[in-house]
Amino acid sequence: MQGLASYITGRLLLAPVVLLVISFATFALGRYAPGDYVEIQAGTRARPETIERIRHERGLDDPVYEQYGRYAWRALHGDFGESKRYRGVAVEDVIFPRLWVTVQYNAIALILTFGIGIPIGTWAATKRGTWLDPLAIGTFLLFASVPVVVSVPALQWLFAVKLGWLPTSGWRVHEFFGVELGIFSRQIILPMLILTLPGVAGVARYMRGQVLEVLDQDYVRTARAKGLRGDVVVSRHVVRNALLPIATILGFELAGLLAGSIFVETLLGIPGIGLYAFESIGSRDYDSIMAIVLMGSAAFIAANLLVDIAYGFIDPRIRLPGAVRP
C-alpha cells in the first residue's frame, strides 16, 4: 500500500502546479482578448473618458502579471470575484446552481454511455467475423461522427416538430424531498441522446478491443477447454478482465462531456454552466471564466486521480509497484 500512498501524494502535490499553469494561461488569454467588460457593458452611450476612468480604477490597464497576482491572491483567500453578467453578484452564487444543472445530466449521460457502451462492445467482440460486429460499431460511429451543431437541429426537427413527442428545448425541474432535479422530465431526453450516442461509440470500440485481447488469452482457452459454457466464460472471465482498462477512459469521457455541454446547453437552452461559460466569454466576464475553468480543471484532475486510485484497487498488480509484474 505504501507505493499507492506515495503515488497519490505525488499526484496531489502536482495538482496545484497544474492549476496554477492553467489559471495563468486562461487569465492571460482573457486579458489579451480585445475589449473588456467595462467597455462592452457600457455600450454606446457612455462617455469614453468615463469608461477610461473606470478601467483604470478597476486596474484593467495594469500589466497582465500584476492583474493575475491580484486575482490569485484574492482567489487564495476564497474570494473568486463578482460576476459581470449578473453585475456584482458573487461568482459562486451564480455558478453553483448552474453547475448543479450540468452535473445532473452529465452524470446520467456518463452512466448511460458506459452502461450501453460496455455491453455493446462485449457483444460486438463475441460476434467477431460476422456482419453484426461492424454493424453495431459502425452505427454508433456514425452518431459519433456527426457534429453536435448538426445533430441538435436534426433531432429537434424529428422529435419536436415532426413527431411532436418532445419539447424542443429547455430545462424543467421537479422537486424531490426539497432537491430540485431536472433529470426526470421530457426535456432531458434530447440532451441525453445528443450526449450519449456519440460517447457510446468510443466506449464500445475500446471495450471490444479489450474483450478481443482477453479472448485470445490462454486462461480463456483453458476455461473453454474445461467445458465452461460460452456465456459463462465471457461474463465471468472475459468481461471482468477487459473492464479494468475501461476505467482509464472514464476521465477522458468526463472531459469530453463537459466540453460538449457548452454546445448542448447553448443550442438547447439549458441553464447550466456551459451556457454560462459561453455568455461569460462574450461579455469578458473574467472572474466567471476563471472560476469555471479552475473548477473544470480541478474536476478533471480529481476524476483522473480517482480513476487511478480505483484502478489500484481493482488491479492488484498496480497497487504495489515493487511487486511482481507479469
Add this chain to the structure above:
Amino acid sequence: METRRLVLVLTGIAVVLIVVIGGLSLALLAGGEDSGGSGGGNQQPDGSPLPERLEGELRLFGPDPITLDPACAADAGSAEYIVEIFSGLVSFDRDLKLVPDVASSWDVSDDGKTYTFHLRPNVLFHDRSRRVTAGDFKFSMERSLDPDTQSTVGDVYLDDIAGAREFADGKADEVSGIKVIDEDTLELDISQPSSVFVEKLSYPTAYVVDRNEVKGSTCFEGGNWTLKPNGTGPFRLKEWVLGQRLELEPNSQYYLDPKPALSRVTYVLSGGSPLVMYENDEIDITGVGINDIESVRDPNNPLNKEYSETPSLDVFYIGFNAQQAPFDDPKVRQALNMAVDRDFLANDLLAELVLPANGVLPPGMPGYNEGLDGLPFDPDRARQLLDEAGGPEILTDVKLLASGQGASPSQVLEAVVAMWQDNLGVTVTVEQEDFGLFLRDIDQGTFQIFSLGWVADYPDPQNFLDIKFHSQSGNNETKYASSRVDSLLDQARTEKDEQKRLDLYRQAEETIVQDSPWIPLYHGKASVLTKPYVKGYFIPPFVINNLRYVSITE
C-alpha cells in the same frame, strides 16, 4: 473478494440505470398527455419549473437583466425590469407624455435654471419601512454620479445639474445643484437652461434607491442586494432565480393610477424558442422573428389574430468616418448613400419587419418630418457624384466595420455591399468584430465605415440629433462637424417655444441628411403575438413601465 466487489459495482450501475430509465419513461408517459394540446388554455404544462399559474398572472419571456441597480443600467434589457421595480421623480405615461411620478409637480424658475420638485408624501419603499424623502433623491442621484460607484452612464443623464461634472470627476464632496429644501421639496439647479433636462430624469440613474440596502455597493461589486431590491415602483421583485425565472408581484401601496392589476408577473429566463413556448401557453407574449413572420401574417393561421406591430423609436444606420479621406468629401458619402435601395432592404429583404428610413428621426418622434425626402435611391446620380469626387478608384480596399460573430455578416449588410458593387462598381468588404473590439474602434475613430443602431431614451429629437451630430458630443462617432448644424442644435437646446424648437431640429435634420454622415437604413418595429386574454398590453417605443396597464381576463 475481487469478484464480489465487481459484482457489487455492476449491480449498483444496473440499479441506477433502471431507476433512470424508469424515471425517464415515466416522465415521458406522464408528459405525453399534454404534448398534443397546444390549445390547452391556461393549463399548466407538466413538470414546469414555474410555480402554479395564479389567476391574473402574466408570463413573459426575457433574458436575465445584467443589473437591477438603477445607477448602473446601461442597457435597455436591464432598464425594462428596473422601471417596473423602481421609480423616479418623473416618468412617461402610456401616451408617452411626461408626467410627475414620485414628485407630484414641479416648478421652473424664470431663467429656466432652477427646478423645484414637490414630492408626494405617500410614497413608501416596498418593505414599508419608511417614506421617500428629498434626501433619498439627493443620495440616489449623487450615488449614480459618484466616481466610486463606477457607473458608465451616471454622468450621461445627470450632467446638466450644476456641480455634477465636478462631483463626477472627484473634485467636490457633493453635487452643489442638488438641494434638499425640506423632506418634501427637492431643488435641482442646472448650469444652463435645457429643454430635455426633466425628460432625462425619467432614466433609471435618477431613480430613488434605499440607502440602507445599497450601502457601499458599486456597479461591479457588492451587488447581492439587487437579488431582492427594496424599490418604490409599481411591482416588487419577489424572487429571481438566476437564469431560470424572475417573479414580480404588485406593489399594493403603489401611488399612481392605474395601480397594477396583475397578480403576478413571471419572466421565464431560459429554455429555447419563445414562439414554441407561446404556442404551448407557457408564455403570454412573444416577439416574432423573420423566419416565422410569413406564416404568422397568413390570415389562415390562427395566430394571425394575435399578431400586432408597433413602430419603435430607433434607427439603424451606416456611418462614415467624416474626418478621414475619402469620406471627408460629402460627394463620396452621398454617392454611397444614393446607391442604397432602402425600400428593397426594408420591404423585401426584411419582409416589412422594419420601415425604410428617409431621415434620422423615427416616426412617432416629436419633430418627425413626414415630408423629408432624404437622399433618393438614384444609381445614375450616385455614379455621377462619385466621378466628380474622383471615381471608383478612390474607394479601393474599403472596409465596413460591423459587430458580430459568425461566418457571414447580416443579410442587410451583405445586400448593401452588393448594391455598392452593382451600382458603383465599388468593392467594400465587411469586417466583423467582436462587440468589445468594435466599440473600441468606434470610440477611437479607427474605422472607415461602420454600422450601428440607436434607440431613444426619451421621445425628443435632441436624443438623436444633438447626441449623434453635434461636433462636441461624445457620442458623435462619425466626427461629423457642421457649423450650421451645431448652431441650430445650440439654439434648440435653450429654445422655450416648442414649435420653434422642433423647427430648429427639422432644419438640422435636413442638413444632416444632405451632408450624409450617415446612411439611415431603417426604423425597427416590435412584431409581437399577444394572447387574447391579455388586456391593455402595449409595446412602448422605448423603455417605460407598462405592466401596470395590463390585466388578464378570462
